[in-house]
Amino acid sequence: MKLLRILTIPAAALLAVTAAAAALPAQASHSWGTYHWSRSGQVTAPLISSVTSNWSGNLTVAKDDWNASPYIQSGVVAGSTSTSTRSSCPMATGQIRVCNYTYGNNGWAGLASINLSGGHISRGSVKLNDTYESGAPAAERQGVMCQEVGHTYGLAHQDENFNNPNLGTCMDYTNNWGTNQHPNSHDFNQLASIYSHSDKAAAASGTKGVTTIKTGSTVTMITWAK
Amino acid sequence: MNRLALVLSAAAVLLTGGCGGSPLSSPTTAASEPVPSAAPPTAALATVAAGTVTVTQEGKAPPNTLWYLRIEDTTAKPLLEQAYPGQPISVTRALPPGVYRVIVWHRPCTGDCPTTGEDGLGPLGQVCGAKLDLTSGAKLQATAQIKTDGGCAIKVAV
Numbered sequence: 001m002k003l004l005r006i007l008t009i010p011a012a013a014l015l016a017v018t019a020a021a022a023a024l025p026a027q028a029s030h031s032w033g034t035y036h037w038s039r040s041g042q043v044t045a046p047l048i049s050s051v052t053s054n055w056s057g058n059l060t061v062a063k064d065d066w067n068a069s070p071y072i073q074s075g076v077v078a079g080s081t082s083t084s085t086r087s088s089c090p091m092a093t094g095q096i097r098v099c100n101y102t103y104g105n106n107g108w109a110g111l112a113s114i115n116l117s118g119g120h121i122s123r124g125s126v127k128l129n130d131t132y133e134s135g136a137p138a139a140e141r142q143g144v145m146c147q148e149v150g151h152t153y154g155l156a157h158q159d160e161n162f163n164n165p166n167l168g169t170c171m172d173y174t175n176n177w178g179t180n181q182h183p184n185s186h187d188f189n190q191l192a193s194i195y196s197h198s199d200k201a202a203a204a205s206g207t208k209g210v211t212t213i214k215t216g217s218t219v220t221m222i223t224w225a226k
Numbered sequence: 227m228n229r230l231a232l233v234l235s236a237a238a239v240l241l242t243g244g245c246g247g248s249p250l251s252s253p254t255t256a257a258s259e260p261v262p263s264a265a266p267p268t269a270a271l272a273t274v275a276a277g278t279v280t281v282t283q284e285g286k287a288p289p290n291t292l293w294y295l296r297i298e299d300t301t302a303k304p305l306l307e308q309a310y311p312g313q314p315i316s317v318t319r320a321l322p323p324g325v326y327r328v329i330v331w332h333r334p335c336t337g338d339c340p341t342t343g344e345d346g347l348g349p350l351g352q353v354c355g356a357k358l359d360l361t362s363g364a365k366l367q368a369t370a371q372i373k374t375d376g377g378c379a380i381k382v383a384v
Contacts, residue, residue: 104377106354113350211302215333215350224327224355 030171030186032156032210032221036194038120043072043153043195045124048079048097050086055100055128058145065146065170065182071195072153089125091115091218096124096152098145103129110144110223112151117217124152132225143177144223146170151221154194155187156210162226175226275362276320281328283314284381285372292339292347293372296329297321311339315370323362328380329355330370356380 037043047063049056059076066072079085079097089099091113111127126148133141147157147170159172166174169184211222279297287293295315296307305326306319315330331353336346354377358366369381 104352104354105379106352106377107356107380108353111353209301211298211327211329211355213329213331213350213353216344216347218349220350220353222329222353222355224357 030156030158030190031194032114032151032154033219035114035116035121035219036154038118038122039195042070044074045152046075046077046095047149048092048095049076050079050081050089050097050099051128052081052086052100054134055098055141055145058142059098059149061142061182062146062149066149066153068183069188069191071191089127091123091125093123096126096149098126098128098149100128100130100133102131102134103127104131106131107225108222109133109225110148111220112148112223113218113220114152115218121152121154126152129225137177139177139181142181143170143174146182147223150183150187151223153191155190156221157223158186160209276322277360277362277364277366278318278320279326279328279358279360279366279368280318281330281368281370282316283310283370283372286374287314287332287372288374288376290335290337290339291332291351291376292335293330293332293370295370298327298329300325300327302327311341321360323360323364326358326360327355328358328368328370328382329353330372330378330380332376332378352376352378354378354380356382358382 037045047059049059051059063074063076067074074096077095083101086099086101087103089097089101091097106129109129109132111129112124113127114121114124116122126145128141128144128148133144136144150171155171157171157173158167158169162173162175166172166176166179167184167186168179169187170177170180170182171187172180174180211224213220213222281295281297283293293310293315294308295310295317296304297319298304305321306317308317310316332351334348334351336348338346340346354370356368356379358368360366364384367383369383371379371381
């Protein structure tokens, strides 16, 4: 009887926990560490368009995609599209600069960088590597744009296996971006998790499974090319 | 700490299970974090036929740039991270069979590059990486091809 009790109590507890978990809304868990923007209300960091015309439509779609979150409301503002600007993609305080350039055969499709100040994201940048992406399928270009911009709001990847089924989000590595061009509900849940709390400063931290490089107060996440 | 920022022994790598912790914050500030070990290195070496990864540099780095090398596993856990102030990238490591990524990047320096710390270092410059599929007993050669403008690429050969 004692043995039975030992066995059955945990089983009952497990059932109860399982039932309780099933009653809760799906929890996302792909934040980029605890990085987030300081804000009063929504995150309104403008997206500076330092992209050439063949990317501007992708940026607009990505902006609209992320603005579907009640916690994000970014506009697109025109920025320099000079070669030097697009190459270096300098950050601007309170904004997210998005650039495309032929960065070379270096293995990555996109880089998302955030600068931290006082425990918050203070500025960001996105680099899209035309060496791999200029001739890529339209769906891939949209997906990569969406993913890199998503990183700058504090999201990491939902999945980094190129070969498993699509999750229906741009935050998922894939061989076929057809159904992975836009955020999904898990992304919006994660943004809610990040931004629905009081605006306290975040401790700097990384995210396992994601290649990041920290240089001073800037953290860069790398999206590898297939 | 000397100019070596972080070098974790291959033996310790052999004993590391799963993915632990966050990526290193900086090679100059996280050098002392040990990789947890569950058994003496010799025990693991006896059961795993390691391969060898050699990383070298081709081309001369632009002046006043500090170059870094990282080898990480598929969970993006750094197994080796090292800075090369004033010298070409060069390292050989024995690693258990598996998939790894070699990553090289640089930062510009104000004047001479520091041998420790981040004083005088600028933002991330070019970064490049490549996957390595290391089989048992294999010897892989990864070459960091560095261009005069700071661009880079990783070429892998068996």
